[in-house]
Amino acid sequence: MAALVTITLPDGSQRQVRAGTTGHDVAAEIGTGLAKAALAMRVDGELCDLKAPLTRDAAVAIVTAKDEADALELIRHDFAHVLAEAVQALYPGTQITFGPTTADGFYYDFAPKDRPFTEEDLPAIEDKMRAIIRADKPLRREVWERADLIARWQRDGEAFKAEWAGELPEGEEISVYWSGDDWMDMCRGPHLPSTGKLDPDAFKLTKVAGAYWRGDADREMLSRIYGTAWRTKKELKAYLHRLEEAERRDHRKLGRELDLFHLQEEAQGSIFWHPKGYRMWLKLEQYMRNRQRQGGYHEIKTPQVLDSKFWRLSGHWDKFRENMFVVPDVVPSSDSDELHIDPDAKMMALKPMNCPAHVQVFKQGIKSYRDLPLRLSEFGCCHRNESHGGLHGLMRVRQMTQDDGHIFCREDQISQEAVTFCRLLEVVYGDLGFDDVAVKLATRPEVRAGEDDVWDRAEAGLSEALDAAGLDYEVAPGEGAFYGPKLEFHLRDAIGRSWQCGTLQLDFVMPQRLDAEYVGEDGAKHRPVMLHRAMLGSLERFLGILIEHYAGAMPMWLAPTQVVVATITDDAADYACEVAEAARNAGLEVDLDLRNEKINFKVREHSHQKVPAILVCGKREAESRTVNVRRFGAKDQTEMPLDQALKALAEEARTPGM
């Protein structure tokens, strides 16, 4: 007679069942509806197969599609396996490797027999996947001995699986899952009871890509197929719609349409800013300059090109050289096209960072403890020779301008400086339209410089600062820089994406390397601590983020053209000129549209350009000295006295804090 076990259901009720009863049996006992909807179960909180036997007293919860997070994880994981099965059915000889879930779907990495997959292969693979789902193949778990499994993989020519099976941790149960009786994959699970639980209309294969085996650039390049999967077709459609929305907001597309900037191959990875884009840049820069001045920073400007000896001293030559642009200090001969570089020529390098130069400014003259904290800021233009494959519009460039700053202070001032910085950040992000900021505290990595007690104090100083600033944060253990712990600030944008922008990094190493010191109260020399900090990160990237966040429709104060004065007919041209002039005098960025076009056409065009306000002037307005204000996004308009309209618009266009 089988022993009984007691299971406790989520509502608190308890049942006695025979040991070995499965989750499916439990669900069926509760109701046929639940049995049908059941996807998996949680036993004492752990997600398991529905078919797993219950062998001890436990809390049991049946997982259905209503448990969104669990359901999506299970569904996507199963889809990855179905993808692998379909690919092996269609392309015999393809090796399977690894197929996890992602934030919105799944992927599977394959080692193709002859050629990598292309997007043209995807429809056929999708069809095959649908066939596997419609066949409703049961998924069955089996535990294997490691040696047997390795032998099996080797027999089947699955070298990657064999390698992996050989490296799974000792003592861990190794399981495989069968799909029907004809296909299996090594997997920890859990899985759904059968492929038929998947909705054949709620997934889509989205793209193919190369990916390294085990993420190691020195290993084989595999062929990855990405897919997205959801509980229902409706959810899939909503997701695809979000993708379209992201595409609509793409800053590269908007940059062209709104005439903000361009790139061209002669200056790969560097931006040509057009007048409108640069107006946004200047507005943002002026705003930041002002906020930082209010925050006690002294703005400086440091050299672009410095002797390589200097970069050796700072440590960048060792650690960062592959990303640096090196410039020989030679005068090219005018006699020949060939560039001869004297092997003894001095080597210069474009600065990839501003910090060492800021230390040089600090070191001029003797600093006293009374000078601390000293806050230096720079809109520092840096060059980094980023790998070609990584360049991306404004987001990843080779020439960028950081809103950089370095605070030199005593160790006991770290916490207060961090609090002050966090408060400034909150103001800045709020002004720029970001309310959702996630903070991470990255703590000491394994390989690091400095004594542990210094790290203890530094980490404690930062966490105290976060508490004092009233910020919630998450700890990222081991993710600090080798020279000190850091804070990272991640902004969530209008469509839910997260961007790391702000950072505050403690540095105990560079002041020592570059020999920065101050005279303390005791008359002796001391090392200052250096805080590297940025709020936006790079102006290029941040403008890209802003463009996408606002979908190109910038708030009035950042808009490159704030108002357009447009005439209905030539009758009002003189008045319109007067209005434009007055608007300019009120501090607004104004365009005047006197073209011989219909007002419909003008409104359409300026709306496409996302101009915040169109001031329409016709005969009527000219006679009454009013303007007809049409705001971006509005379908109607308001006629207002000119002075009143300009006053309101100018107020709205005022840069925050100025």
Added chain:
RNA sequence: GCCGCUGUAGCUCAGUGGUAGAGCGCACCCUUGGUAAGGGUGAGGCCGAGAGUUCAAUUCUCUCCAGCGGCACCA
């Protein structure tokens, strides 16, 4: 840097082994019209660069460059 895809007019894109087309935009003309496209005419392209196959290449092949999607990288 690695894998795949793409590269035709300012933009978005058709197209062909016999040196090219549309829409929008642009220029000019007509039109002076009250809130998201008025009409006409015209200009504009070394079909990414180089090499190869061919009587002939924008089209086929190769190499390179760039862009796009990923991967790796982002101390």
